Each structure stands twice: as C-alpha cells, then as structure tokens.
Amino acid sequence: MSDTVLNLTDVTMQFGGVIAVNNLSMEVRPGEIVAIIGPNGAGKTTAFNVITGVYAPTNGEVSFHGETIISNHPQGKMTKLYAGEHLGKYDKVIQKTPDRITKMGIARTFQNIRLFKDLTVFENVLIAKHMNMRAGLFSATCMLNHNEEKEMRQQSMELLEILDLADTKDEISSSLPYGKQRRLEIARAMATNPSLLLLDEPAAGMNPQETNDLTAFIHRLKEEFHLTVLMIEHHMNLVMEISDRIYVLDFGKLIATGTPGEIQNNQHVIDAYLGVDEDGH
Amino acid sequence: MKKLDQKTKIILSVALVVVAILGLSYLDANRSDYSYALSILERSAIYAVVAVAMNLLTGFTGLFSLGQAGFMAIGAYTVAILTIPVESRAAVYYINGIADGLANAYLPLWAALILAGIFAAFMGLLIGYPVLRLKSDYLAIATLGFSEIIRAFIAAPQLDRITNGSYGLKSIPGFPSTFMVFGVSALCILLMVMILRSSYGRAFKAIREDETAAEAMGINLSKHKQMAFVISCFFTGVSGGMLAVYMRSIDSKSFQIGLTFDILLIVVLGGIGSVTGSVFGAFLMTAGREWLRFFDNPLVVGGFSVPLFRSGFRMVIFSLILMAVVLYYRKGLMGTREFSWDGIYNFLRKHLYLRWRKPSGEEVKRDV
Known part of the structure; x- marks a missing residue:
C-alpha cells in the first residue's frame, strides 16, 4: 500500500438523492502526473473536495501514503437514502479537517481562483507558512520569534523567485493578470510543502500560449519539488501531453482508466464526450 | 508616490507623540478650564480601544460580532467591584449587603483592569465555542443575544449581593491621572497592532478574505477564530473597565445595545479594516456629538425662533451626517488604509504643492 501516494477506495458521495461520485476507486503513485477528465458535472471537483476533507464522503475510504485520512459509511438519514454500493464494508469514521490534510502534505488549487484578494502576492505565499509556526501568540506578538x-x-521569497513571481511581490494579488493569478495560486499551494499537489482546472480560461507555458511550468514543478500531481483538466492537448495516466468520470462513475494513448481510443470515453445515437451507433 | 526616508518618519512620529503629551499636560495643568475637553478626550481614548478590538474581529478576521456591550459590562463590573474602596462598600450595597467573599476583595486599578480583560476573555472563550460555528449575520445575532443575557444576569436580583442588581455601583474612584487613560489605551492599541502584524494577524486576514482557501492553506479555522474572538474580548473587557472608572458610577443600563451600535458606528466611520481609522473615528464621533450641541439650544434669528432647534435636534443632524458618510464614503474615512507619513506627504504634495508651482510637463509625468 505504501507505494501509492493517494488511494481512494469505493468512494461514494451522495447529496440527498443525487449521487455525485459513485463508487470511485483510484490510486496515484509517487512521481506521477495523473489527470481526471470528464464532462461537466461528472463529479471531478466533488472528488477533490472529498480528498481534501471539505466534504465527508457518504461511503468509502481515502488514504494518503498508506494512512487512512478519511473513512465513512452512511449515517443518520443517509442510511435509508443510500443508493450506492459496498454498504457495510466500512465501519470506521475518520474525517480529518482540511487544514490537517494540508499539513500532512496535500495542497490544492481551486477551480475559480481563490486568492486572498486584498493582500499582496508576497503575503499570499507567506500565509501558507503560518501553519508550521512554532511560536505561540505571545512570542509572535512581542516579536520574540524574530528568526x-x-x-x-x-522561504516565501525563494519560492516566488523560483516561480518567476518575485517582480510582482508587492502587488495586490487581485490586480495580477489572470495567468499570473493562476500561477500565484499554485505558488501558494507549493508554500505548504506538499508531496501531492491537486490542481483543479489550472488551464481554465487560458489562451493557447498560456496553456503551453503552464504545461512547462507543471513539468518544472514536478521535477524541482519531486511532486506527485493530480489534476482536473478540460484542455485535452494539455492532458494528453502531460499526464502519465488518466481517469475518466461520467455521471460520477469511473468509465475508463489508462495511459493517454489508451484513453484516446476508448469507445466509452468517445461515447461520453460525443454522445451515442438512439440506436447505439 | 514619493516616499519619505525612514529617519524623517521617525522624527515626525516622535514629534507627534511629544506634541500630544505636551498638549495633554497643558490641558491637565489647567484642569479647571479644560475639564470638559479632557473628559471628551478620555472617553474617546476608551472608545478607541473597543473600536480597535471590534475592528480586529470584524475588519481583520471577518467575524461580525455585536456582543461588545456585554463584554464591556463584564469588564466594567469586575473593575468596579474590585476597586470601590472597602470602607464605602457598605454604603454602596446598602440595600442587600455585599457577598462575604467580596467585602474585602480589593485590587489596585491596574490589576483590576487586567483581571477585567481576563474575565471578559474567559467569557468570550465559553461563548465563542458554540457561537463561532455560525457565519456572518447569524453570528451577529447570536452575540447580540449573549450580550443582552450578560446584561440581564448583571441586573438579576439573585446576584444583588455581587452586582448590586438594578441599583448599580457607584463611588468608583476615578483615574489617578489623566495620563493613565491615554497610556493604557495606547498600550492596548499597540498590542493589538503587534498582533495584527504578526503571523497570526496574517492568518486572521486570510480567514477574512476566504475561509475555504485559508483552511486549504493549513490554517485551523476554529482555533484562529476562537483566538481572534478571545483577544477582542480581552481588550473590550479592559476598555469596559476603564469606562467604569471614567463614569464613576455604572448600572446595567449603561451597557445596552446602544453602546454596541456606538462602537459599530465608530468602526464603520473610521473604516472597516483600519486601526488608525478606528482611532480617528472614536475621537471624531465622541467630539462630534459634543460639537453638535449647538443644535440643541434654541436659536433666535432677528426675533424669529427657528422651530427645529431644540433639545434632541443634534441627534437628527448627527444621524444625517452619518448617513451621508455611509452613502458617499462607503468605506469610511480610511477604508482599509492606515495612517502613514507617506500618505500625508503625498496628499499635501498633491493638493498644495502642485497648485503653487506649475511643474514642467516632465515632472508631472513622473508624479503620475
């Protein structure tokens, strides 16, 4: 088990009667770039929110470097409503909060950029360093933790330099151009020293040039920080070029998995994206 | 944007402090002539502390709490009970008598103020645990409710022997020196500024900006919200204690919701998210109310008595001014900016310097 970074087993996320993620199992191995693709509403972002502890899954388990970080089974009203599989397989309830999960080494970016808008670029990155502070409130107030x-x-400055954002360090983050805001969000996530980086549509709204830059940028990140990357993306060029393996979701269910080459020729995937005729052609 | 060098700024700041101290000493030395002005300044300084404490919560952490009056009441009663001279206690509690443990419990003012802060902070800890799970307006409603509960508790007949119930407490000795009011206020505000400038302050701001993102950056939301709430309650308690000493006699009615709204107005007027704004706001609000007393007196122009000018009219004018401020300066006087010498310098340059001397086109370009 410990040769995987992230492991999802039988994860089901049901909101009321709607199953957003249905019985999803997947694994991410060290050093890989894995992409999750699928049409809108396929449950990709929901899967991210389960992994990062924002939502508690209805059923299933998530483990990180072999340690179970999330485990749940239908409870309360859900026991009657639950329409997924593997009922009764999981009896523990483990739910780490998002900040604990970040501290363990999973960092994320958001689909619609969530920077600290009124703060500077530098402060945005510096805030991510707060979680490892040893000094308490008192010594921080009296500036006893000078070193x-x-x-x-x-460290924040070094990170900004590596990611080519140093020249904008004193600018208010919301005043940056769109592409740089995306990059700053990644920089901020990197400041938490993650071993696994989750990118939610990093290329959304980017032009082809910016997308190319991003491809190179993600590669560089992976090499320089020995990262494992899991990302959601719609730009097929980017996905096919960058990822080692791809998971395809449709209506919350995993419909295919494999290398970019395998996915491109998979009939289920083509059907999901292009639709199927009434008579099945 | 031109910048002054560090040395000039330090000299200017020191000069400002010296001028303030000299001005205060002058007022203090001629107390008999200026007691009215001094008392307004003292009240402003005390309000400035609560306003900054409220701003720390509302403007910097994004938690909208309306419980200030309640926490001030806790601080005020703590200080009052502990500092009323032991010999005059029998006279203060003449109706129901004083609880046995309290009859001889006396503390010097500074210790009582610290204890006032600690009690308020402890109460904040207890209240914060259930209440801080709520967001925005709901948090405001819940804290408002708690503040009223605290007030009702204080006035409850069951606590007569501790708080003197609805009779209130009097014979609270005043401040030994005017400088103590300003000194303690300045110290409190300085401490809060230091907190805001530390890494914890940055974490608070992150929570204000975006809770989801802050949590994804490894910031423990409940811990940091609780921390901000307790810090704010501490300083609110201290300022409540100072208010008790300033007023010399208090009762539960002094801490009605109106007090909270006064503080809220100061914060909004000064700028949500600006410490210096809150301080200016406190002085402006308190002084403004007094300046407008003019409208309370009957005004006779050429034998004709202007009908609106009578007692209470100043509050109408005051409210109109506030409405105008909120309408036209939506972010308050300072917005989220802070006072800085650079800001003053550039303001002066823009509005004075450029008007006297027509600079060459080149120079204008550089300024823009």
Missing part, C-alpha cells in the same frame, strides 16, 4: 519570521519570509 522564525525571517526564515518564513526568506
């Missing part, structure tokens, strides 16, 4: 503060600032 630690300096170290945090230095």
